[in-house]
Amino acid sequence: MSQSRRTILRLAFSGAFSGFALAGCGARLAKDARLPRPERIYVEDFHAPPATAVVDTNQFSYVMEGLDMPRDAHSRAADAAAAQVAVRETLLAELHALGFDARPGPPSRFAGNALIITGSITNIVEAVPSQLATLEIGAPASQVNARSTLLYQFAGRAPRVWRDFVANAPVVPDPNAPTPADATGVHYMPAQSADIRTREVAIQAHRLALRLAADLRDSFRAESWIAAASPPRD
Secondary structure, eight states: OOHHHHHHHHHHTOSSSOHHHHHHTTOBOOTTOOOOOOSEEEEOOOBOOGGGEEEOOOSHHHHHHTOOOOOOHHHHHHHHHHHHHHHHHHHHHHHHHTTOOEEESSOOSOOSOEEEEEEEEEEEEEEEESOGGGTEETOEEEEEEEEEEEEEEOTTSOOEEEEEEEEEOOOOOOTTSOOOSOTTSOEEOOOOOHHHHHHHHHHHHHHHHHHHHHHHHHHHHHTTSSOOOOOOOO
16 A cells, blocks of 8 residues: 555544544433443543644734734644643543543553543634733633543443533633733733743633533533532532
8 A cells, every 4th residue: 555545544433532432423322321330431632733832913903013912833833732631631520520541642552331422622722812801902811612422332242322522711811910900091012922821722722621511510420430429508
């Protein structure tokens, strides 16, 4: 087989989901299925190609001031990788806190019941002004969105799709940012370096993973894998 043909085939099978996800796409479990608590949960790396990192040049402040903040290929790849790591590590930590044997995927040859969490970063939007209300020009935040699919693997069987989720990290101001003395004026912030913006992407990816973890907790409670939430106190 030629090198070009191998490359085409590799790209064709390197989409948002791994081979395990593709194997389970032909069969879907009912969302309300009473499934045994998984003995392990595997968190696969979310597919995050550099092309998902885009700069929003439509925000009025950036258009007005010409601060389109171009991103080179290296910076875009760094941002995508940072989002991927943040999602994986946050989900693993949250699952461990819930008492599950959570491991990075893909699954090895495991004979027991397992849950597989896979997904893709659908887009990373950068250079969005974080506090338009105070007209802070040049203070970008980021937004990270993702889709996720849960697959359940019964012992000795191929994994089957169980649930799908969409999670978005909201663009929120940095709570540690100093408040301008004149809240009614226009404030020009210094341009941010590539590494600072990559760190911001990682923070938003962490927030996205926390939202996804909250959806997972609800699903796990519905299956009685974890205890029901305590009622709020008066």
